[in-house]
Amino acid sequence: MLKKAAVALGIVLILQSFFALCLVSALQLLxxxxxxxxxxxxxxVVNAVASKVSLDTRSYADESAVMEAIGQSKLxxxxxxxxxxxxxxxxxxxxxxxxxxxxxxxxxxxxxxxRPLTVKAVKPLPKYDRLGGVSGLLLIPLLIGGYLAAVLLLKATRTAAAPWHVAMLVxxxxxxxxxxxxxxxxxIGAYSNSHFWPLLPCFILIAASVSLAAxxxxxxxxxxxxxxxxxLFIIVxxxxxxxxxxxxxxxxxxxLGAVFPPQHAIALVRNVIYFNGNNITTPLIVLGLYALAGGIVIGYLGRWRPVKRVGAAAPADAPDTPDTPDAVDVPAARAAGPKPAVRVxxxxxxxxxxxxxxxxxxxxxxxxxxxxxxxxxxxxxxPLLAATQRNLSLKVTQYPSEQAAKDAIDRAEIYGALxxxxxxNTLLVVPTQSxxxxxxLAANFEIAAKKLGQPLSVQQYAPHPLAKKDPFGLVVSLMLVPLLVGGYMASTMLRTVTGSxxxxxxxxxxxxxxxxxGxxxxxxxxxxxxxxxxxxxxIVWPILSLIVAVVALVAAVLQKLLGAAGTLVTVIVVMLFGNPSSGGANGVPYLPTFWTDIGPFLPPRNAYILLRxxxxxxxxxxxxxxVVLLVYLAVPAIALALLDRFRTPEIPVTRETEAEATALTVPVGGLP
Structure with a gap:
């Protein structure tokens, strides 16, 4: 048993480290x-920029040709x-x-x-998608929804391939x-209603490509x-x-991304929303091939090479036969449980x-x-401050001197200072905060300064500058996700192999x-x-370990009280409410009120602030x-000790329920 537990936790450790490696290496240096x-x-000017920035320059006859290429999402x-x-x-x-x-x-x-220069923005982003993140946010539910559909359908039917599975997943x-x-x-209004119908078939194709391939x-x-x-689909x-x-x-x-559906899904959605559906041929072909290949495999193996059925009841812990890696049909068990259609x-x-x-x-x-x-x-x-506040919501604090303002920045109390x-006039901005x-801040104060005819100098100030390989301050939020996922994966895997x-x-x-x-x-x-x-x-090592331990112990208590459903509750609390309310690299002021209010009571916000x-x-x-994280650590630890001491009834651990629960732990952290 100890050997099995060590192997299970070792697998989680490798997956967690690989997850961190993928996310951070891909996005740390934009x-x-x-x-x-x-x-x-x-x-x-172009030559000077090209000597420092990697550009694939393409020559065009005139501005009209350039605009046509931009409209086709090529530049x-x-x-x-x-x-x-x-x-x-x-x-x-x-x-x-x-x-x-x-x-x-x-x-x-x-x-x-x-050289005099005028900057012209073409295809500007609307206010409801001012950072261009909607296409990535849309990918999350489509990717996870398709994945979960395949996983849960397998659990409900005890087979991954049957002729009607294609129809069910589509x-x-x-x-x-x-x-x-x-x-x-x-x-929610994340895009205009005019895009509702053009996006619908795109969403269907994305979800189908993932679910059928899975x-x-x-x-x-x-x-x-x-x-x-x-x-392959979520982490990589x-x-x-x-x-x-x-x-x-x-x-x-x-x-590497060009091989898998997510990159093509992003391109498809973005080009439909902002580029009138241009340049979507490749995404459609790749996603369609994934869906088609998955459908063919499921249909062929389900109709002409069906899994063998076991005619008699089998022990709950009986291993799958070599010929039936994904299905063992037990008529007695089926008779005792809900009908197949209801389970599906x-x-x-x-x-x-x-x-x-x-x-x-x-x-x-x-x-x-x-x-x-x-x-x-x-x-x-x-007057610069008053003019800026017409367009940017600021909570202003007066300081007696420049040094006092810098001291407040050093204490992480403010996001900037005038x-x-x-x-x-000097505007101090803090890249390590957001x-x-x-x-x-720079854009709004510069607009105000230009209108008022006042000179303005923008300076970056922070106690410790961002790492050279993290110019946008994204790494802390990126490595938080594998820590959270690894915590409840460890608890789930340990419960699976020990049965308790x-x-x-x-x-x-x-x-x-x-x-x-950690x-x-x-x-x-x-x-x-x-x-x-x-x-x-x-100092970072114990913080990372604390974050993992908090989530692992919370999951362990919930699993003890609720069984496999405890894993699902942990995912909902930590990833569905905790992670969105953390503030992340943008910062808490950029969250809507609801998310601002609940964040202080959940581990991810506190973990991010402590780490950053x-x-x-x-x-x-x-x-x-x-303090919040230590409370989340201490209370579950005491609860686990008491639950073990008093031997409370254990919800049975079966291979099917834990397989489902374990599957749920993997994808939800893979946020593009």
Whole structure:
């Protein structure tokens, strides 16, 4: 038993570390790489930028040809040299962060070369998708919904391949796509209602490609098929989806992502919403091939090579036969349980509910990140501040001096500060607090300064600058996801192999796993990927271990009380409500009110604040977060000890219920 437990936890440790490696390596350094960029003539400005930024320059005859290429979603931007001045065209809908990098690089080069430059935005992003994240957010429920449909249908029918499975999964994909479309579009307003019908067949195709391919993997590989799909489609494919823009991914992730559905799903949805459905042939072909191949495998193996049926009741712990890796049909068990049709409907209903929850929660929390009451400091009074507050919601605190304002920044209390001067004004922005706030503050204050005719200097200020390989401050939020997922995966796997949610060694095993998991993720993100300043290595390790332990122990208690349903409850609390309310790299001020209010009571928000402030703010502002996490650690630990001591009745652990529960733990952290 100890050997089985060690092997199970070892598998989780490897998956968790691999998950962290994929997410962080793909998204930590958002730098343009071989970016398609149009030019209408030679320019020293383009040459200067191309020497520092990786551009795939393409020549066009004139502006009309450039605009046509942009409309077909072929370019991230273009440069049009002129006699008196030049024009830089940026395409925010193609990539928000790509637009930021292109503007900064070309404006800097034009200024150094004393060349007048006008910036023109084509295909601008609407307010309800101001960061261009809607296509990535839509992928989450479609990907997970399709995956869960295949997993739960397998559990309900005890087979992954039957002629009617194709119809069932396509039917579910249609219903799930319709629900996602209704919630995200008319319900939440993440895109205009005019896109409702064009997006519906796209959503159906995405969900069907995942669900059919997942079922085919399950039939071909048996129990390992579920894990294979989660690794390939969610962990690897999700990391390489390119929601921030494909050319901002490392080259190997760009090519690897092109093999799996998520990257093509992102391209399909984005091009339908913002580029009138242009350049979607490749995504349609790839997604269609996944769906077609999955359907053929399921249909062929289900009709001409069906799994063998066992005619008599088998013991609950009897192993699957070699010829039936994914199904053992026990008539006696079927007679005692619900009818097959009822089981199928219940399974697909659970998948649909989860898909709807992912759509509602992630879309409502992140599709329109607009700051509300952003903590901000000022030294004295300035008309610039009043003018800026007309467009940006700030919660202003007065400080007696510039040093006092900087001290407040050092304590992680404010996101920026205005220092008025006699000849110029200085705006301090804090990149370690938020990836978006510095951009918003700079843009709004510069507009106000231009209207009022006042000079303004924007300066970055932070106690510890962001790591060179984390220029947007994304790493902390990225490595948080594998920590959360690894926590409840460990508890679930341990329960599966031991047959119990308690036991004298269970608490020790989970705490020991947490220490090793924290170290493993720390080694991957720190020394290997250099995702944060390495002098913080030893203080980061116990924090990562604490986060894993909190989730693992919470899951263990819920599993003891609720059985396999405890895993599902943990997923809902931690990933469906906790993760969206964490604030992440954007920062808490960018969350809607509901998510702002519930975040302090859930582990992910406190875990993120504790980790970020320890790394970048010398541990200031972490007391509440640490106390909350310690409470979440202590209470379940005591509960586990008491439950074990008093030997409360144990909900039976069966292979079927735990297989389902384990499957649920894998995909929900794979957020593109």
């Amino acid at each position: 730098v343009l790489r071989n970016t398609p960029f149009g030019v209408t003539g030679a320019s020293p 991230y931007g273009a440069y049009l040299p002129g006699q008196a001045s030049d024009t830089l065209i940026v395409v925010p809908a193609k990539s928000f962060f790509g637009r930021v990098e292109l503007e900064a690089a070309f404006e800097d080069a034009a200024k150094k070369l004393d 039917g579910y994909s249609t219903v799930g796509a319709l629900l996602t479309d209704l919630i995200a579009g008319p319900g 079922a085919a993997f399950q039939r071909l590989l048996g129990p390992a098929g579920t894990l294979a799909v989660a690794i 494919g999700g990391s390489a989806a390119g929601g921030v823009g494909v050319t901002l991914l490392p080259d190997y992730w760009q090519h 409907l219940v399974a697909l209903a659970i998948a649909a509910v989860m898909q709807c929850l992912f759509t509602v929660n992630y879309m409502s929390s992140a599709h329109e990140p607009v700051a509300t009451d952003m903590p901000f400091g000022t030294v004295g009074r300035s 220092i008025p001067g006699q000849t110029s 990836d978006v706030a510095p951009l918003d 949610a308690t036991g004298r060694r269970r608490l020790t095993a989970l705490l020991g796993f947490s220490v090793l998991a 170290l493993a993720v720390n080694l991957v993100v720190g020394p290997w990927l250099q995702g944060y300043p390495l002098e913080k290595f030893w 402030n320890t790394i970048y703010f010398d541990g200031h502002g972490t007391t509440q977060a640490l």
